[in-house]
Amino acid sequence: FxxxxxxxxxxxxxxxxxxxxxxxxxxxxxxxxxxxxxxxxxxxxxxxxxxxxxxxxxxxxxxxxxxxxxxxxxxxxxxxxxxxYGKEGKRTDYTPYSCQKIISSTPGVGDHHGCPFRHFSEENLRAALGKMGVGNRPMEDVMDKVRNRHYQLACTLTFEAVHGSSCDAGINHPNQYFIDSQKLLQ
Ligand code: SF4
Structure with missing residues (x-):
């Protein structure tokens, strides 16, 4: 990209x-x-x-x-x-975090990282999904996946609801979400 x-x-x-x-x-x-x-x-x-x-x-x-x-x-x-960006210290070119890494992180008080599907309260998650434009029916499907701890599937359903298009590969990386979205919009 x-x-x-x-x-x-x-x-x-x-x-x-x-x-x-x-x-x-x-x-x-x-x-x-x-x-x-x-x-x-x-x-x-x-x-x-x-x-x-x-x-x-x-x-x-x-x-x-x-x-x-x-x-x-x-x-x-x-x-x-x-x-x-690999311009200091050991000059390692760090790679962006995968969903798995983000989902297994443990944000503390005042932290905003992590995966909302895993780390938000149900109330906050519903509000955030509503703001993204996820309608009532898909919202319930998303919440169902969340209850079963299928966070990446919940994100995949969210992608599909927001884009009105299927995402057969499923979401396993935030940057993949971004690339797949841009492809659909171009
Ligand atoms: Fe969670 Fe989706 Fe972000 Fe992956 S891309 S960490 S599933 S919100």
Whole structure:
């Protein structure tokens, strides 16, 4: 997949981000901050969708500087972003997290990473799905999968409801969700 630019990010988030990443994006915009787990999960996802390092730095800085100031961002947070892109430390080119890894994570108080199908309360999940445009019937099918702990199937049904199209391969990676969505929209 090619790349997305900063100016398109709101639009592609609305059309093609899976629920876990919409949630992180929304919280980042609301709080102008994300804790470490959220920065990793969302930052690596954005790298995976093709956000270039310079754009990623500008993106995170525009939010974080509203909370901690530009100077503290440069000092404390820019390193982590360059690190994710393999520009610091061991220079490992880190790969975005799979659904399995996200589902098995254990977000604590104040964390917004994780998989909403696994980690949200039923009430919050229903509200979030409603906001994505999932109707009543598919919503019950999704909740049924969640009750049976089939979180990725719940996400697959959500994809299908939102896009009005089947997703035969199933969802196993947030970046795959994004790519499959973009393919349908192009
Ligand atoms: Fe994200 Fe995967 Fe959970 Fe879907 S199933 S919300 S893509 S972690």
């Amino acid at each position: 090619a790349e997305i630019s900063l100016k398109d990010i709101d639009q592609v988030a609305k059309s093609s981000f899976p629920l876990c990443m919409r949630h992180l994006f929304e919280k980042l915009r609301e709080d102008h901050h994300l804790k470490h787990g959220g920065r990793m999960q969302f930052g690596l996802f954005l790298k995976g969708v093709g956000l270039k390092l310079d754009d990623a730095l500008a993106f995170w800085k525009s939010e974080f500087s509203r909370k901690v100031g530009a100077e503290r961002f440069d000092k404390e947070y820019a390193y982590g972003i360059r690190h994710n």
